[in-house]
Amino acid sequence: MEQTYTEDQTLIQRIKDGDETSLIKIYKEYRPAFQQWAQHSYRIDEEQSADAFQDAVVCLYRNIVQGKLESLTSSLKTYLFAIGKNVIRKKLQQPVALESSELGLVESLHADPIDQFATNDRQRLVARLMETIGEPCKSILELFYFRGFSMEAIAERLQYKNENVVKTQKLRCLTSLKSMVRERYQNEDFV
Known part of the structure; x- marks a missing residue:
């Protein structure tokens, strides 16, 4: 209709x-x-x-x-x-271009694209880690990656001084999430 x-x-x-x-x-x-x-x-x-x-x-x-x-x-x-x-x-x-910091996270999550089972487990791991990463990282990453907010919109919504502060914080959060993924991925049995 x-x-x-x-x-x-x-x-x-x-x-x-x-x-x-x-x-x-x-x-x-x-x-x-x-x-x-x-x-x-x-x-x-x-x-x-x-x-x-x-x-x-x-x-x-x-x-x-x-x-x-x-x-x-x-x-x-x-x-x-x-x-x-x-x-x-x-x-x-053309393929989608990612920022270098995002590319590193994606590569760590999809190191073996042939192994779909492992990829799905890594995605579930990232979803679990997003729940434990804490604030303000959880909000920043969700607003940027899942809701498509601009840095300026995130700064306004979360009451940061400006978008550059949000960019810096986002990079810290992404780095933290990436290290959590690496640590857990090495320590967990995905089979």
């Missing part, structure tokens, strides 16, 4: 207000059509289209919570599909 402009604006406002059910509604409503369109238009497989859709929804969410999307000039579906088109084109052209 297609949304009307008013319904789309209402969904955007609800997401801004922290209503996750609105984002879930968008996800469920547009995923099948997006995947079909993406697979047909770009000759990609089901997994690639699912990944692209998820990335597009994350981008939509970031645009809403960061105030980049205040009102629509098209339907929400059209806006989401446009994001998805850009995501697919980027994925087909």
Whole structure:
């Protein structure tokens, strides 16, 4: 069922207000059509289209919570599909670039990409460690990596002096998490 402009604006406002059910509604409503369109238009497989859709929804969410999307000039579906088109084109052209500090963490988590079982265990380990890392690291890393906040937005939300202080703290937190992963990974039996 297609949304009307008013319904789309209402969904955007609800997401801004922290209503996750609105984002879930968008996800469920547009995923099948997006995947079909993406697979047909770009000759990609089901997994690639699912990944692209998820990335597009994350981008939509970031645009809403960061105030980049205040009102629509098209339907929400059209806006989401446009994001998805850009995501697919980027994925087909080049791999994603990471900051050097982030690259180190990713490499430590995915040292053996062939061993999917170990990779999943490492991801679960990181999730567990995120629960134990403590504040302010937990908040900073979650806001930056999972909610897509900018450094400036994190500084404002967590009442830091400026974004440079947040960058420094984020690097410390990432380094700490990385050493916790290495320590636990060496000490735990993942089999």
